[in-house]
Amino acid sequence: TLAEEVLNHKLDGAFVIESDFHPDLVSHEVFQERLVLISDMRPSTLAELKEEPFLCFSKGCGYRARLEAWYKDQNITPQKMMELGTMETILQSVVMGLGVTFVPESSVSHMEQSGLIQCHKLPDQYSKFKIVFIRRTDTYLTSTIEKFIETLETNKQVQWNH
Template identity: 65%
Template sequence: MEFKDLEIFQMVAEKGKISEVAKELNYVQSNITMRIQKLEQELNTPLFHRHRRGMILTPEGKKLLAYSKRLLQLADEMKKAVQNREEPAGKLDIGAVETVIHLPVILSNFMMKYQNVDLSLYTGVTKTLEQDVLQHKLDGAFVTETDFHPDLESHEVFSEELILIADANTESLEEAKERPFLCFSEGCKYRARLETWYRDQNIEPQKVLEFGTLETILQSVLMGLGVTFVPKSAVAHLMESGKIKGFTLPERYSKIKTVFIRRADAYLTTTMEKFIETIEVHRTIPMENLAAAL
């Protein structure tokens, strides 16, 4: 049984179609089919149900998928451990909630210092990013602090204040309460905080509208579509220019911490070690001095 066969098996399980896997890997379809059949012969059991629209896992295939993910993850960690070097290099997949306003400073300083690292950034809500780190889809993620899974370790990045914002024509918090609530999808901790405040105030939002990006939410607030709850640092420029109104909520709802999470049992590569060091330096140096210091 070869690792490549397991990788192909996982891809077919995820995509459900041999044609899509063959296209992505630039293989002929018969090669993919042959590798799947080889696995089935070695294990003496069918791994997929074949139908006209594609392929779905059999119960035995689902068991193999769980084991193959663990095996391939261990193989990846083995390579990193053996090939570990002083100079950070290789691929680093990082996730982040969209509202981490200081993130560009952290990433730019890291990339300028370690140019052999291929860093990719993915955005999402805290709940989704936590699962992606647990499932080894991401090496780590910047998220809002919460009660994390015990297999995760966290590193504090910074503390912030959330603020309720509305368009410039909104005169008071009482008026803002009656506006539609603009937010990210379920799993966003900012959303959860404001929903808790609504409940504690016995308020039912007029309407809840979900958006995919912070930019869209802010533009919608500017146009008077509703209110939202975001870090004050992310909208300070809009408040200073008078384009929006900000309303402060009690500390139990508004004070948050952004942390960086990673799997506690994952091998700590030189690349990840240096990335965490960059975060720690960022945490101890004033924002205006960070670029010069690093």
């Protein structure tokens, strides 16, 4: 949806998960991230977690698409999918034991350290991704946007060198 809004001149740019974009879009890498499957603190194996309800945003969410691809490749049909409206609702539902979800590791590491959730790693092809800033290739780059893109590039170099 965000890519379409940039293409249709409704947005000047957007932060999205890297994918194959329309040729009229150019992307600038921002940072790399890893998705993790999270569950409550009950001891459980990955096989047991496959049976848990999948808590997610509506169709179109990149995280959901990644977990659905893993489910498909593992020949898993989620017993139940629950679409929820906010990340906070999804996370609190996981803490209460209502199901599992797939989220960026950096956004839940504090919850894992506090003993509220468990993080489970999946293979890189499903879990690793890049966040990019996209814009139209034919739009005029104002000095502000040029400076913004320069800042993204500088921060990317700093992050990936550490």
